[in-house]
Amino acid sequence: MIKLICNPLLAPFLTVSFLLLCGIIGIACSPTDVGGFYENDGGLETITYAGYAVGFVTAVLFCKDYIKTSKQTSYGLFLFLWLTALLREMGAQHWLTSTDTTAIKLRFFTNPNNPLSEKIVAGTLVLLVVGIIIKLLIEYTPKIIRGFFQLNPLYWTICTFGTIGLVSKFMDRFPSNYYKATGEYLDALTNAWFKLFEEGGEATLPLLFALGFIQFHFLYRQQIKQQK
Numbered sequence: 001m002i003k004l005i006c007n008p009l010l011a012p013f014l015t016v017s018f019l020l021l022c023g024i025i026g027i028a029c030s031p032t033d034v035g036g037f038y039e040n041d042g043g044l045e046t047i048t049y050a051g052y053a054v055g056f057v058t059a060v061l062f063c064k065d066y067i068k069t070s071k072q073t074s075y076g077l078f079l080f081l082w083l084t085a086l087l088r089e090m091g092a093q094h095w096l097t098s099t100d101t102t103a104i105k106l107r108f109f110t111n112p113n114n115p116l117s118e119k120i121v122a123g124t125l126v127l128l129v130v131g132i133i134i135k136l137l138i139e140y141t142p143k144i145i146r147g148f149f150q151l152n153p154l155y156w157t158i159c160t161f162g163t164i165g166l167v168s169k170f171m172d173r174f175p176s177n178y179y180k181a182t183g184e185y186l187d188a189l190t191n192a193w194f195k196l197f198e199e200g201g202e203a204t205l206p207l208l209f210a211l212g213f214i215q216f217h218f219l220y221r222q223q224i225k226q227q228k
Contacts, residue, residue, distance in 0.1 A: 002218050005153075005211075005214060005215060005218060006153045006215060006218055006219065007153060008151045008152065008153045008156035009156070010153065010156075010157075010211070011153070011156055011157035011160040011161075011208055011211060012156070012160050014204075014207070014208075014211070015160055015164055015201075015204050015208070018200065018203070018204050018207075019197060019200050019201065019204070022044065022196055022197065022199075022200035022203075023193075023196070023197070023200075025043065044196075044199050044200060044203055045199075047203050048089060048199070048202065048203040048206070049089070051203055051204075051205075051206035051207045051210070052082070052085075052086050052089070052206045054206065054207065054210045055082060055206040055207070055209040055210040055213075056082065057210075058209075058210040058213045058214060059075075059078070059079060059082065059209075059210075059213050061213075062213050062214070062216070062217045063075070065216060065217055065220050074136065074139070074140075077132050077135070077136060078136075078209075080132065081129070081132060081133070082206070082209060084125075084129055085205070085206070088104075089202075096118060096121060096122045096125070097114060097118050097122070098115070098118065099111075099113060099114050099115065099118075100114055103118065103122035104122065104126055108122065109122075109123065140158075143155065144158055144159065152219075153215050153219070154212060154215045154216050154219060157208055157211050157212045157215060158212060160208060161205060161208045161209070161212070164201045164204055164205065164208070165201070165202075165205060167201055168197075168198050168199075168201035168202045168205075171194050171195075171197050171198035171201065172194075172198045174194055175191050175194055175195075
């Protein structure tokens, strides 16, 4: 089991398998409209929240690997990012504004009709999250690059996490960018499939988060045994 979990191909395999499963379920839900699966209160939303629960339980279960070590600060930052991602999934970006649809897009800050107090609160939170991400990238990017080419399973999981996050963002923005570029909307079915794989990709992120903690635990324990 440990050998399987520490296989560098596990994260990409599970991600691709999950996305294929989303497609199969989408087709099974309705051949002409897959939207019901990914809409609010749909099956994919339930899976996503379950993934966040698994990620949190896993992080707490293996907290001893980080507490009172040099990785304690990073552990706290990862949990903070987990919380912000969960709040975003729950729609916290809408709670931060009383006059706009979302408080984390540029148009919110450039709109003079939005209250200054809301801009300050939202801007502070955005800068905090961005600052944490930049700090972690500066600290871990060299390790990720080396680990990727050394076939380290943890860093392959991290790379899969980053890749699927970027792909999901592309899937999210493509329909609107297509309209801006061509003046035409995608047909309803194509748009629904873009949405399905965007939401499906985002649903894998908390599961990859949990897998990373599990892999680190086993790799860390192996390292300790080798040092004894």
